[in-house]
Amino acid sequence: MRRLVQHNIPDLVYVNNIAHHISPSILDVFRSLGLPVVMYVNDYKIICPNSLLLNSAGVCKKCKGRRYYNALLHRCKRDSLIPSAVACIEAYAHYHRRIYDSVRAFLAPSQFCKERLAEFGVDREKIFVVPNFISPEDFGSKDTSSEPFCVYFGRLSKEKGLKVLIEAAKVCGHELLIIGDGELKSSLVRYAEELGARNVSFRDGMAFDELMTTVGASLFTVFPSLCYETFGRSILESFAVGKPVVASRIGAVKELVDDGVDGLLCEPGDCEELAEKMSSMFSSKQATEKMGQNGRAKALSRFTPGNQYQHLMHVWERIKP
Incomplete structure (x- = not known):
């Protein structure tokens, strides 16, 4: 050096x-x-x-x-x-x-x-x-149509709150797609099977364009972290493709997500509240898509x-x- x-x-x-x-x-x-x-x-x-x-x-x-x-x-x-x-x-x-x-x-x-x-x-x-x-050019052409499923994408590790997310998804009843790799991958797949959460599916990590296309086709994303996040890159990328976020009210997440404006916040680790906020997103598609538009406007104006x-x-x- x-x-x-x-x-x-x-x-x-x-x-x-x-x-x-x-x-x-x-x-x-x-x-x-x-x-x-x-x-x-x-x-x-x-x-x-x-x-x-x-x-x-x-x-x-x-x-x-x-x-x-x-x-x-x-x-x-x-x-x-x-x-x-x-x-x-x-x-x-x-x-x-x-x-x-x-x-x-x-x-x-x-x-x-x-x-x-x-x-x-x-x-x-x-x-x-x-x-x-x-970079706005990385997100400008992504499909922002909404299908009735939500996405978590990121590292599959303990601090990300994914067991609680799987539990909440089972209560909610709608489709959840978990995208990523990490030390907990096999145990999370097994946990979902043991729980009988048949609406939860897994995909390996994807190339960026494919990932953003998949996120763009969802209704919203979920960020159920249990730790003091320093930022929340996945939230920003979700906003960039016009998707609101259901996220834990913890760490820097509170600076990124305006509750009820471009996403919904819940207490970290609270399965019942997380399931409630996810269900709310699915039941109010028009409001959810409006929040996604607000998130995209924020991402493309403030984080350039x-x-x-x-x-x-x-x-x-x-x-x-």
């Missing part, structure tokens, strides 16, 4: 997802060269050993105040001792090496994310809200490449040497 950077010295270093794919140790290289670093925050890894602010009991803030040992005590990483121990040690190592001190700006995708980072000790003056964006550029230039003006 040092040779690469020294060969062509940049004005700015923008890092994203380094905790899981490269290593935060590259920040030491940039610091030694005096390069300004901007870091996009996709999850809570810099403040939470398991990245989610979530344990087996629900949303969690036990590691606040750098009490990272709680990750080990509660086995927060994969509900397993060894991964949790590794995550705990890693968090303490990053803190004692002051690995993130060289970051001049943390880009939080939502106000909620910014507040959580500040609450856990990240310098508020370094945190800037820079929401995700979509131009707005993203303005946010980034504002950050650059604040941090440039």
